[in-house]
Amino acid sequence: MAAFPFEIEATDGKARTGVLKTPRGDIRTPAFMPVGTAATVKAMTVDQVKDTGADIILGNTYHLMLRPSAERVKRLGGLHKFMRWDKPILTDSGGFQVMSLSGISKLTEEAVTFSSHVDGSKHVLTPERSIEIQADLLGSDIVMQLDECVAWPAEEARARKGMELSARWAKRSKDAFGTRDTQVLFGIQQGSTFENLRRESSERLREIGFDGYAIGGLAVGEGHQAMCEVLDYAPGFLPEDRPRYLMGVGKPIDLVEAVARGVDMFDCVLPTRSGRHGQAWTWDGPINLKNAKYAEDETPLDPDSDCPASRDYSKAYLRHLFKAEEILGQVLLSWHNIAFFQALTAAMRAAIAEGRFEQFRRDFAARHLGG
Amino acid sequence: MAAFPFEIEATDGKARTGVLKTPRGDIRTPAFMPVGTAATVKAMTVDQVKDTGADIILGNTYHLMLRPSAERVKRLGGLHKFMRWDKPILTDSGGFQVMSLSGISKLTEEAVTFSSHVDGSKHVLTPERSIEIQADLLGSDIVMQLDECVAWPAEEARARKGMELSARWAKRSKDAFGTRDTQVLFGIQQGSTFENLRRESSERLREIGFDGYAIGGLAVGEGHQAMCEVLDYAPGFLPEDRPRYLMGVGKPIDLVEAVARGVDMFDCVLPTRSGRHGQAWTWDGPINLKNAKYAEDETPLDPDSDCPASRDYSKAYLRHLFKAEEILGQVLLSWHNIAFFQALTAAMRAAIAEGRFEQFRRDFAARHLGG
Numbered sequence: 001m002a003a004f005p006f007e008i009e010a011t012d013g014k015a016r017t018g019v020l021k022t023p024r025g026d027i028r029t030p031a032f033m034p035v036g037t038a039a040t041v042k043a044m045t046v047d048q049v050k051d052t053g054a055d056i057i058l059g060n061t062y063h064l065m066l067r068p069s070a071e072r073v074k075r076l077g078g079l080h081k082f083m084r085w086d087k088p089i090l091t092d093s094g095g096f097q098v099m100s101l102s103g104i105s106k107l108t109e110e111a112v113t114f115s116s117h118v119d120g121s122k123h124v125l126t127p128e129r130s131i132e133i134q135a136d137l138l139g140s141d142i143v144m145q146l147d148e149c150v151a152w153p154a155e156e157a158r159a160r161k162g163m164e165l166s167a168r169w170a171k172r173s174k175d176a177f178g179t180r181d182t183q184v185l186f187g188i189q190q191g192s193t194f195e196n197l198r199r200e201s202s203e204r205l206r207e208i209g210f211d212g213y214a215i216g217g218l219a220v221g222e223g224h225q226a227m228c229e230v231l232d233y234a235p236g237f238l239p240e241d242r243p244r245y246l247m248g249v250g251k252p253i254d255l256v257e258a259v260a261r262g263v264d265m266f267d268c269v270l271p272t273r274s275g276r277h278g279q280a281w282t283w284d285g286p287i288n289l290k291n292a293k294y295a296e297d298e299t300p301l302d303p304d305s306d307c308p309a310s311r312d313y314s315k316a317y318l319r320h321l322f323k324a325e326e327i328l329g330q331v332l333l334s335w336h337n338i339a340f341f342q343a344l345t346a347a348m349r350a351a352i353a354e355g356r357f358e359q360f361r362r363d364f365a366a367r368h369l370g371g
Numbered sequence: 372m373a374a375f376p377f378e379i380e381a382t383d384g385k386a387r388t389g390v391l392k393t394p395r396g397d398i399r400t401p402a403f404m405p406v407g408t409a410a411t412v413k414a415m416t417v418d419q420v421k422d423t424g425a426d427i428i429l430g431n432t433y434h435l436m437l438r439p440s441a442e443r444v445k446r447l448g449g450l451h452k453f454m455r456w457d458k459p460i461l462t463d464s465g466g467f468q469v470m471s472l473s474g475i476s477k478l479t480e481e482a483v484t485f486s487s488h489v490d491g492s493k494h495v496l497t498p499e500r501s502i503e504i505q506a507d508l509l510g511s512d513i514v515m516q517l518d519e520c521v522a523w524p525a526e527e528a529r530a531r532k533g534m535e536l537s538a539r540w541a542k543r544s545k546d547a548f549g550t551r552d553t554q555v556l557f558g559i560q561q562g563s564t565f566e567n568l569r570r571e572s573s574e575r576l577r578e579i580g581f582d583g584y585a586i587g588g589l590a591v592g593e594g595h596q597a598m599c600e601v602l603d604y605a606p607g608f609l610p611e612d613r614p615r616y617l618m619g620v621g622k623p624i625d626l627v628e629a630v631a632r633g634v635d636m637f638d639c640v641l642p643t644r645s646g647r648h649g650q651a652w653t654w655d656g657p658i659n660l661k662n663a664k665y666a667e668d669e670t671p672l673d674p675d676s677d678c679p680a681s682r683d684y685s686k687a688y689l690r691h692l693f694k695a696e697e698i699l700g701q702v703l704l705s706w707h708n709i710a711f712f713q714a715l716t717a718a719m720r721a722a723i724a725e726g727r728f729e730q731f732r733r734d735f736a737a738r739h740l741g742g
Contacts, residue, residue, distance in 0.1 A: 068666070076667060082687075082691075314447065327698060328414060
């Protein structure tokens with residue numbers, strides 16, 4: 001009884017393209033979700049984000065529960081109204097940031113306890129509280145279970161411990177979430193780089209039953225090759241008829257290789273973070289606009305793009321903005337990068353629909369990595 | 372033989388409203404020119420600037436000659452093309468910033484010598500070089516003469532010295548500029564707070580003959596009251612049939628009081644600078660959005676505005692963005708403030724045209740200063 005229909009319209013090898021239908025609008029897959037950490041996709045207006053073709057954005061539970069607080073967002077009408085984004089929002093569980101950003105954290109069977117990076121205040125996050133924050137207070141459309149993302153590299157025993165805790169928290173999350181008409185819950189597969197653990201994790205999640213399934217614990221330092229090796233088998237352990245979401249990924253080449261292995265959804269801070277630091281992602285690979293060779297380059301980043309930031313401004317001007325440390329440089333390059341990631345997923349969707357994904361994959365790699 | 376026709380459509384007391392017609396579009400007066408220091412109105416896209424109703428922006432010769440350099444801007448097609456602003460641009464002469472921002476500067480009859488605040492390199496600016504940079508290299512529509520803006524307070528002898536040098540530089544500027552079909556040159560009245568010097572300065576400028584006249588050397592620390600006292604007489608010394616531009620001004624109340632005294636044009640970094648620091652200018656006065664009282668204030672800054680930044684976002688959200696140090700806060704508040712300054716000049720134009728400027732002036736002061 002999945003609340004959001006997921007219609008797979010075409011497959012090409014393991015790659016799939018389709019639509020996840022939500023009350024707030026369709027999510028075309030493969031989908032890239034721009035990250036709106038603190039109720040803003042950094043340096044962009046929601047209209048700019050929308051114009052890039054993004055169907056859904058991600059919000060971070062950890063940041064929002066600390067500032068302005070989930071209760072305040074609720075009193076202000078929920079996250080969509082607060083930030084003026086009326087399409088779907090996926091929120092993470094807060095677990096990953098608790099472990100990577102916060103002060104000393106204590107992890108028990110019951111909960112994770114941590115100190116705020118904002119003001120040092122102490123907070124407790126349980127699977128149930130994470131559901132309450134995401135589903136009841138922020139009001140997100142796609143809710144993620146709280147999990148433990150084990151650091152890489154991990155011994156198998158440590159990876160198993162994290163996977164098993166995540167599985168028990170998956171059950172508690174599901175019990176707390178129940179069944180809702182307009183919101184769905186995704187479970188998260190863990191198991192580090194161990195195939196047997198990934199399989200066992202998936203079996204436990206399927207037994208509980210979720211509306212979608214994420215692959216967690218990757219893109220944590222293992223590198224592209226090791227990630228691809230896990231993705232050779234990990235998506236296949238998850239139900240074919242539900243969306244598969246690879247969390248925190250990644251570079252354009254990571255997206256293409258993950259789609260080739262059956263992944264449907266992605267999120268990553270890379271395009272906005274790169275954009276704030278002068279790096280533009282293009283079909284021809286990443287370029288650093290601070291480089292002197294762009295000082296009098298009158299060409300835009302992408303003359304064929306519909307995005308004004310990609311199409312209308314010269315590299316020389318963008319470089320000037322970064323050299324002069326002007327905010328507009330960060331605005332335009334974040335905008336361009338998000339537009340590029342959306343163009344990339346759109347191109348993958350078209351290639352899969354037309355049965356030429358393998359050719360696309362080869363051409364993309366040759367051009368993007370060849371420069 | 373003024374290159375740009377200036378049509379005064381209505382007067383109300385000393386206040387005037389009209390249109391300065393340029394090949395790149397009409398400038399409705401009273402006009403507020405957003406400052407685009409380094410080829411960008413800070414934190415705003417040109418489309419956002421345009422949407423606020425701005426007919427003209429200002430570019431800073433000092434900043435642009437240092438970075439990316441006037442010659443580079445020229446090679447890239449001029450300032451309009453470089454920054455994608457196709458309406459008129461007024462450039463200042465560079466003199467004011469040389470004296471306020473740069474390293475040790477040497478001022479002689481011939482030139483001002485200074486060190487770049489960017490890299491310490493040494494530069495020489497003459498009246499002729501300033502004209503070359505503005506008119507030939509940047510390609511601005513309204514060019515300002517190089518002048519000496521004497522610091523406040525000044526003894527009369529010192530103020531006279533600066534005024535006389537400015538007058539001689541006015542002549543050199545005019546000789547260098549000559550007469551052009553699509554660009555105009557403005558002279559700058561100096562004389563600090565001395566009526567006799569302001570009169571003499573104006574006489575010298577009128578003798579040379581300019582397409583417009585600026586009032587310089589105000590808003591340099593003398594305060595609103597002292598500035599108004601100078602404005603009681605200074606605009607009247609300038610030709611009635613040409614635009615009068617009060618440089619570097621100011622707060623909304625300064626604009627209203629200057630218009631009441633016959634000023635037509637303004638520029639100031641205040642709206643964008645305030646916006647980057649969490650201060651919003653409104654009909655009810657300035658407000659600091661970081662204040663805790665806005666934490667759950669769901670009202671926008673101005674529900675009646677056409678500007679999305681003013682109309683669509685709650686104060687609570689804007690406050691959150693500033694507390695979280697998000698770039699979008701700076702973007703939205705710069706946008707709102709520029710929109711407010713444009714709305715203010717539009718309201719003054721309408722009030723003058725309808726013969727109710729005195730009433731507008733009283734109502735504005737009561738509401739704006741009363742809060």
